[in-house]
Amino acid sequence: MDNFALLRESYTRGGLLEDAASSDPWVQFESWFQEAVSAGLREPNAMTLATATPNARIVLMKGYSPDGVVFYTNYESAKGREIEANPCVALLFFWRELERQVRIRGTAARISREETLAYFRSRPPGSQMGAAISPQSQVIPDRAWLESRLASMGEGEVALPENWGGFRVRVSEFEFWQGRPCRLHDRLRYRLAAGAWVRERLAP
Numbered sequence: 001m002d003n004f005a006l007l008r009e010s011y012t013r014g015g016l017l018e019d020a021a022s023s024d025p026w027v028q029f030e031s032w033f034q035e036a037v038s039a040g041l042r043e044p045n046a047m048t049l050a051t052a053t054p055n056a057r058i059v060l061m062k063g064y065s066p067d068g069v070v071f072y073t074n075y076e077s078a079k080g081r082e083i084e085a086n087p088c089v090a091l092l093f094f095w096r097e098l099e100r101q102v103r104i105r106g107t108a109a110r111i112s113r114e115e116t117l118a119y120f121r122s123r124p125p126g127s128q129m130g131a132a133i134s135p136q137s138q139v140i141p142d143r144a145w146l147e148s149r150l151a152s153m154g155e156g157e158v159a160l161p162e163n164w165g166g167f168r169v170r171v172s173e174f175e176f177w178q179g180r181p182c183r184l185h186d187r188l189r190y191r192l193a194a195g196a197w198v199r200e201r202l203a204p
Ligand SMILES: Cc1cc2nc3c(=O)[nH]c(=O)nc-3n(C[C@H](O)[C@H](O)[C@H](O)COP(=O)(O)O)c2cc1C
Pocket: 043, 046, 055, 056, 057, 058, 059, 060, 061, 071, 072, 073, 074, 077, 078, 079, 080, 136, 137
């Protein structure tokens, strides 16, 4: 397609005004995430994870609370190593159908092994096996190598791989973006200052 630069959407679905938005960004996040779920979006929990290398990829949010946002991965993957080197990360949700994005900044830290184990046990057996046999982000010879490793896995319970687990991103900043007509979008930023959330409106 030659003329994709001409593709242009007008955002008309809603607004985000101070009176209606919560003063607590976690309450606001809960409300928008639930709306994304109710709208039937596919994988509304898919988020871009940016590490400070810089590098970016999609991961799935598997939990959130005022303690942070949790995702699971291989600790020896590129992202795992990058977080060990510099725990500053950004998360990004894009809910296109709702004309919304949520930007999050914070620091990532490993969760406890107990919490990881509880989640690992809840995964389907195929996912447990995939996590166990894949040296994520390493160069491998070919697809057959991976499949033979899978085939060599025995029956029965899969042990939690040492190098696999969760990270929790402690959040220091949120930005909620709602598309509006004429590119005059609403942007509310919440940043932690001396332990309290400060809310500010940013120019679009
Ligand atoms: C929709 C979607 C969901 C994904 N979820 C995860 C996830 O939860 N954890 C994960 O490690 N990789 C997930 N991936 C794969 C990552 O995007 C990435 O390819 C992989 O983790 C290796 O990244 P790295 O080399 O930067 O560490 C997902 C990819 C997509 C497209």
